[in-house]
Amino acid sequence: MAVTATLAAKGHGRGSDLVGAGLSIGSVLILWEVMAAADLTAGVPAPTAVLAAWWNLLFDGGYWQSWYLSAFRVAAGFFAALVLGVLLGLAMVVSRTLYGITFPIFEVLRPIPPLAWVPAAIIFWPTTELSIAFITFLGAFYTIVINTLDGGRAIDQRYVQAALSMGASRMNVFRRIVLPGTLPSVTTGAAVGMGITWEVVVAAEMISGGGSSMGGSGGGTGGGLGFLIWNSYTGGSYEQIIVGMLSIGIAGYLSSGLLRRFGQWATPWIGRR
Amino acid sequence: MNTPCLSRPRGAIRIQDVVKVYDPHGAAVTAVDHCTLDIAPGEICMIVGPSGCGKTSLLNAIAGFHDITSGAIYLDDRLLCGPGRPQSEPGADRVVVFQNGALFPWKTVLDNITFGPLVQGRSTLREAREKARALMADAGLADVESSYPAQLSSGVRRRVEIVRALMNDPSVLLLDEPYRALDSLTKSMMHESLLQTYYRNKVTIFFITHDLEEAIFLGDKVVVMTSRPCRPKKIVTVDIPHPRDHNVLTSRRFRELMDETMSAVHEEAQAAFAAGEREG
Numbered sequence: 183m184a185v186t187a188t189l190a191a192k193g194h195g196r197g198s199d200l201v202g203a204g205l206s207i208g209s210v211l212i213l214w215e216v217m218a219a220a221d222l223t224a225g226v227p228a229p230t231a232v233l234a235a236w237w238n239l240l241f242d243g244g245y246w247q248s249w250y251l252s253a254f255r256v257a258a259g260f261f262a263a264l265v266l267g268v269l270l271g272l273a274m275v276v277s278r279t280l281y282g283i284t285f286p287i288f289e290v291l292r293p294i295p296p297l298a299w300v301p302a303a304i305i306f307w308p309t310t311e312l313s314i315a316f317i318t319f320l321g322a323f324y325t326i327v328i329n330t331l332d333g334g335r336a337i338d339q340r341y342v343q344a345a346l347s348m349g350a351s352r353m354n355v356f357r358r359i360v361l362p363g364t365l366p367s368v369t370t371g372a373a374v375g376m377g378i379t380w381e382v383v384v385a386a387e388m389i390s391g392g393g394s395s396m397g398g399s400g401g402g403t404g405g406g407l408g409f410l411i412w413n414s415y416t417g418g419s420y421e422q423i424i425v426g427m428l429s430i431g432i433a434g435y436l437s438s439g440l441l442r443r444f445g446q447w448a449t450p451w452i453g454r455r
Numbered sequence: 456m457n458t459p460c461l462s463r464p465r466g467a468i469r470i471q472d473v474v475k476v477y478d479p480h481g482a483a484v485t486a487v488d489h490c491t492l493d494i495a496p497g498e499i500c501m502i503v504g505p506s507g508c509g510k511t512s513l514l515n516a517i518a519g520f521h522d523i524t525s526g527a528i529y530l531d532d533r534l535l536c537g538p539g540r541p542q543s544e545p546g547a548d549r550v551v552v553f554q555n556g557a558l559f560p561w562k563t564v565l566d567n568i569t570f571g572p573l574v575q576g577r578s579t580l581r582e583a584r585e586k587a588r589a590l591m592a593d594a595g596l597a598d599v600e601s602s603y604p605a606q607l608s609s610g611v612r613r614r615v616e617i618v619r620a621l622m623n624d625p626s627v628l629l630l631d632e633p634y635r636a637l638d639s640l641t642k643s644m645m646h647e648s649l650l651q652t653y654y655r656n657k658v659t660i661f662f663i664t665h666d667l668e669e670a671i672f673l674g675d676k677v678v679v680m681t682s683r684p685c686r687p688k689k690i691v692t693v694d695i696p697h698p699r700d701h702n703v704l705t706s707r708r709f710r711e712l713m714d715e716t717m718s719a720v721h722e723e724a725q726a727a728f729a730a731g732e733r734e735g
Contacts, residue, residue: 343520344557348571348623349547358574362561451561451603 227421232428235421248426251406252387253433255311256379259318263375267323268368271330275360288327296320296382300389314386314406321382322375326368333367334360366452369445376441380434384408407433465531466626466659468494468517473526475512486512488684490526494676496626499653499660501674503667503720505727509685510663514629517661519545530627547571550620551629555636556612558604564591564615565600571623583622590618593655594648610641614648621652627659634669646672647700654698667720671695671712672703679719682727689719 211229218228227235239245274281296317303313341359350358387408405413407430414422446452475487486509494500502510515521516536517528527537535543550571558567568591569583578586591597594614604612613633620628634642646669653660664670670677671693679689695708703709 338557340553340555340557341559343518343545344551344553344559345570345574346520346545347518347547347549347551347629348619349575350570351574354574358570359559362559365561449561451605 225420227424232421232424235419236425236428239422239425245410248405248407248410249429249433252383252408252430253437255314255318255383255387255406256376256433256437258315259320259383260322260372260376260379262315262319263322263326263379264372267326267371267375268330271327271368272334272360272364274327274331275334275364276356288324292324292328296378297385297389300386304390310390314383314390317386318379318383321378322372325375325378326371329367329371329374330364333364333371336367337363366449369441369449373438373441373445376437377434380430380437384411384430388412465496466494467496467529467531468492468500468627468659468661469527469529469532470494470513470517471527471529471537473513473516473528474524475509475516475521476524477512485684487516487523488681488686490686492678492687494659494661496531496659497657499662499673499675501670501677502661502663502680503665503670503677503716504680504685505682505724506665508680508682508723508727510680511631513685514551514631514661514663516543517627518549518551518629519543520551547575547623548625549627549629550623550625551631552613552616552620552633554632556604556609556616556633558612558616558619560604563601563603564596564607567604567615568600568619568622570619575623587618587622590621594618594652608641609637610645613637613645617649617652621656621658625658627661630660630662632663632665634666635664642666642669643701643704649673650697650699667713667716668704671709671716672699677712677716679716679723682723682730688723689716691716 214223215228215230217223218226218231270284274284299317299320300313303316304310307313307316337360341363342355345355345359384407387406388411391405391409407426410429411423411426414420414426470490470492473487473490474485477484477486488509490513492500502513504510512521516523517530519535519542522542523536524541528535528543529537530549534540558564559570562570565584565587568587569580572578572583572586573580588597588600591600594617596611596614596618599607599611599615604615607615616633617628634645637645650673660673662670662673667677671691674693677691677693678687679691680686681688691712693712695703695706695712
């Protein structure tokens with residue numbers, strides 16, 4: 183799917199690109215099927231077996247519950263990171279003092295991978311749900327702050343001077359120069375952050391046991407897609423592992439696609455020649 | 456909306472004994488050295504000098520982007536900066552057009568042009584757009600109003616920028632080598648278009664360049680600056696009558712003025728070059 187997207191984005195011969203993508207994915211699937219039939223895949227189930235398992239899951243409320251839970255956690259963490267990250271980033275752009283105070287702390291905390299926060303988060307937050315949301319928040323937060331900060335600081339001083347020279351107030355400069363000037367980096371930061379959020383939510387669900395107080399209909403479903411994978415692994419359902427993995431791939435693809443669309447809509451001046 | 460009034464020209468600039476010393480790391484660098492210069496209202500004053508000679512420091516002081524060390528600058532007898540007030544407040548009476556252009560990439564041409572009147576709260580959106588469209592039609596820019604700057608050629612961008620500046624009814628236009636990056640053909644088109652615009656909206660023009668031909672073609676007065684520190688070395692009055700067009704370039708008077716100015720410019724260019732060698 184990603185292959186289709188990159189090829190299509192180049193904008194030439196869209197039809198033949200689609201055919202090419204279909205061929206490449208199709209041949210991998212066939213090769214995989216044949217190797218599985220010949221027992222050469224070390225226990226990894228064949229595509230047909232995966233599809234069959236997937237088909238069954240489509241009628242399992244718990245599977246969709248997992249989708250919902252993971253998507254909800256990603257959305258919660260991501261939007262919290264977006265709001266707080268952009269606010270902090272902009273504040274650091276505007277205030278040298280705040281930058282001086284915050285940046286060193288930030289640079290010490292930033293290299294700590296979100297997953298290293300899992301135990302501390304579980305201890306600190308009252309519910310598992312909140313700890314998972316916090317971890318996903320961290321995943322996107324640093325990227326968004328750094329992108330906002332860099333974008334804001336890279337705004338050409340000529341724009342600020344031109345605005346002042348045309349009678350703009352400081353507030354005007356912030357609203358009409360700093361905000362739109364930072365927007366492209368914010369959308370980049372958001373897209374990267376969204377990717378990290380999916381990586382992190384899956385791992386957090388695996389480690390924390392899915393935080394599933396919401397039930398589900400057994401079979402390892404109902405605790406989020408990451409938990410679905412982990413539970414399928416412990417339960418020995420290898421087909422479901424693959425289904426979970428592909429589901430996350432689709433979810434990540436959909437959410438970055440959505441975000442990219444939104445970014446293009448919000449920054450119509452980028453990439454137009 | 457008040458249109459610029461031809462009968463009552465404003466925009467007299469008086470630069471009085473201005474000194475600007477930069478002190479980056481304890482090593483004082485004098486950029487402008489006791490510079491005195493009078494520019495009449497509605498005059499096109501061309502500032503010529505080697506790159507890095509301090510011309511831009513002078514422009515920044517008038518614009519209010521940087522302070523001066525001593526001296527004073529007046530605009531129509533109003534003190535912009537001087538004793539007790541080292542840096543003037545930037546304002547729409549002195550709009551700057553920058554070397555590489557500073558159209559806001561995130562705004563369409565129309566929104567760029569209406570920026571000034573709107574942020575000043577001087578006119579409603581409808582009024583500003585009406586005026587913008589009139590000015591754009593005059594400048595032959597009617598069909599680009601909804602384009603973004605990145606979609607335009609650099610020549611069109613410069614014209615848009617001049618219109619954007621004029622929207623503020625400034626008394627002075629401060630231009631810092633606005634046509635530097637253009638090829639010579641586009642450049643000469645820009646010159647004629649600037650003059651056309653100037654004839655319609657008479658403002659004082661403070662124009663920095665290191666292109667002597669440009670200076671004499673456009674200017675009422677050409678001020679050759681000494682190489683760093685910068686101060687007027689020679690002031691040449693260009694007595695070629697307006698309106699001018701490209702035929703001026705081949706006239707005898709134009710050649711004579713070029714000759715007269717060239718030696719002074721050349722001397723300073725050599726001095727700047729030698730100084731560069733020493734520093735290197």
